[in-house]
Structure formats: structure tokens, C-alpha cells
Amino acid sequence: MAGIFRSIYDWLLRMFWATEMDVTMIGLQNAGKSSLLRVLAGGEFTIDVSNPIAFLRSRSRGDSSIPTIGFNTKRVQKGHVTLKCWDLGGQPRFRPMWERYCRGVNAIVYIVDAADQGALPVATEELHELINKPTLDGIPLLVLGNKSDLPVKLSVDELIDAMDLKSITHREVSCYGISAKEETNLDAVLHWLIARASR
Template sequence: MLLFVRTAEAGKYKQSPPDGIEPSTLRLTAARSNQLSYGGTSTFLSIIVQIAQYNLISPLQIPESRILVIGLDDAGKTTLTQRILQHMGQPSKTTIMSTVGLETYEFKDKIAKDKSTYKLFDLGGSGRFRSLWEVYASDATHIIIVIDSTDKGRIFVIRDEIQTMITKIKRANQKILVLANKSDLPNAVTHDKIVNACKFDGVLREFQIRGLNCSALQDTDIEAVVDFVKSK
């Protein structure tokens, strides 16, 4: 059964990419008002309204920095994304809602007046979307793994998901940030303890890995995250 995507801009249906085309050659975009249907028949798929549309593009059009924000649901990914946008002079949302599927942002740093181009992917963290992480991670230059540092019961869930993703992605010298979010709360675990408990030093040994604590909600230590995003 073919998957068709109708974009809000084009209003036309396009098939999913043909066999033999590698994900790394594709641009992944999405709009909140995307409508999906199977075989051309409308289907109620509200939980995946932001799944990406695949479009072939020239390598010259690919943004210099491609940032993937991943993590389990309720880890604070979308709040973090909005903070990053704010700190780089971009419009941001005042009302934060959990991402269902995918949100994408393409921009330049208006604060530093940097000519570099950035594309940020805020990818949903519920179970059915985690299989998409590997597709985006293969093309990313920077990967931010957002972990709810107060949710000790699910720290090993994110460990297992990251291990699965790492075995499947194309390695391209990606930089990885392990971010212990919600550090303002009294029961938060620090990033170094999370890295040690999950053995990320071993799992991610082939990548440039860094750890940070932050509170996206309180806008604490976000500048360090932005420095990571801007790192070359």
C-alpha cells in the first residue's frame, strides 16, 4: 500500500520515495497541516499529521548545520527547540504543545548575524516515531538527545532506543549532545550520571559526544546548547 502525502503548500499528492533511493539523499520537510491518506483515500491519522514529505534536492541546497532533537515523549524537546530559536533570534511559540510527528525550522542566526544556515528537526518521541530517528540521524550534523532527568524509570528506555538507532545510522562524524533536561527540579539526575548509567561513552564512542544539564522551561543553560548547535 502506497503512502501519499499532501503538503499544505502544494496541495498535491506525492508518493513516498522509490526503492533504491537512500534517505541521506532526501530532504525531509513537514507542515502542521499536512494530510495523509493511504491509496488516495482519506484516513484519520491525526497522531502522525507531521510525518515528513520526501523531496529530492541538490546537495548544494542542504543547510550547513542539520540539528536533530530527539528523546522520549515529555522529555521537553519542543520547549528546548523554542528556546534555541529564541536565543538565535527566531520567532518562537508562546504556547508549547508536544510535537506529534515532526516540526522543522530552517533559519540563520540573527543574533550573531551568522551567515551559516541551520535546519532543525524536532521529532516526536512516542513509540511509533522512534523508528524514524535513524533516518534523520544519518543526515544530521548535530544530534541532541533530550532526557527527562527526573524520569529515572525511563532512562534505560532511551538508552535502548539510542543503541538501536546507532546500529542503523550512517556515520558521518555527527556531534552528539546528551542533555539532562529539567535540572531545576530537586530529584533531577545529572548528565554525567546518565551517561555513566547508560554507558553512552561506549555506545557513542564513534561520535563526538558531550553532556550538559539544562532546564528548557526555566531557560537555564540554554546558551551552552546554542553553542553546541553552532559548533563546526
């Protein structure tokens, strides 16, 4: 009996109090954006063996799939909130498009490979250049240090310092360590996003 009431309650929430929010996920190539989005949407962390170079890289680094070419979109349903997520390619030729897809969204999620310190200066520069655009003023920013399951990675505090996140003003900024592969801390990510759905 309780199951029937729960189903009716969920249906009423979706019909009358459903909230949809737009989220843009960006970051350099191989940071794990597509893997994270796949797992958040209820899929599994997978290794794409159709691309032998990506497969070999994944065996040595924990990466999951080939880089996004252009962009992907997925809808993530969590209770009465639907997250419409844009996953943008991180290669240099796609980075100029980031601003366009970040305008007017409820939140920007910036994903970095916390185990690749060599890429961190470029990731930091690209982030600060992006968020200094006047069109993106005030949009909440969530920085995720992915691949926290790897032995050599930056902690959240180290990531905050290395990326100079404390210098970012005129918006809310949060930073979490996650692992898309191990599904570590993903509930916290969803709760953070859902809390900003009505803003």
C-alpha cells in the same frame, strides 16, 4: 555610527559567509524537545492550556506542551549560522523514523528528562540502538538532560553513567544538563552546535 557598521558587517556575514547546518532533535515523548526548540528559536517557554491533560501534567512535572505528532521544523539564527532543526516525535510509533531524519545531519541532539528515572532505561536503549546504525557513523552526538530545574534529577555525571555514554565510540559525544523552562545552559548548547557547523 558603530550600529551602522555592525549592521553592514552582519549583512556581509549572512551574504558571503553564512553557514546552514542540519540538526535532528530526538528523545522520548515528554522529554521537552519542542519546548527547547521553541526557546532556542527565540520564543518563550509556555504551557498549553488547550490540552487539559498536558496542562495538569505540566503543573506537576514542569512540562510545557502537548507531545509532537510526527515532526516539527524550526530555523534558529545565531550570527552567521542558521540551524535547521528537526524535532521528531518520541512516541514508539515514530521512533523507527528517527534514523531516516538523522542521516547526513551535522549533529544529533538527544534529549532526556533528567527527572524521570523510570523512563531512562528505554531512553538509553533507544539511543544505543539508533547510534549503532552504520548510516549514522561519525555524526556528533549531544545528550541533554532536560528539566535540571526540578529538585530530583540526575546530574550530568549520573546521566553519563546511567546511559553508558562512555561506551559510544566512532563519534564525538557530549552531555549537558539544561532547563528549557529556566533557559539554563542554552548558550552552551548553541555554542556546541555552531562549532560543528563547518564539519
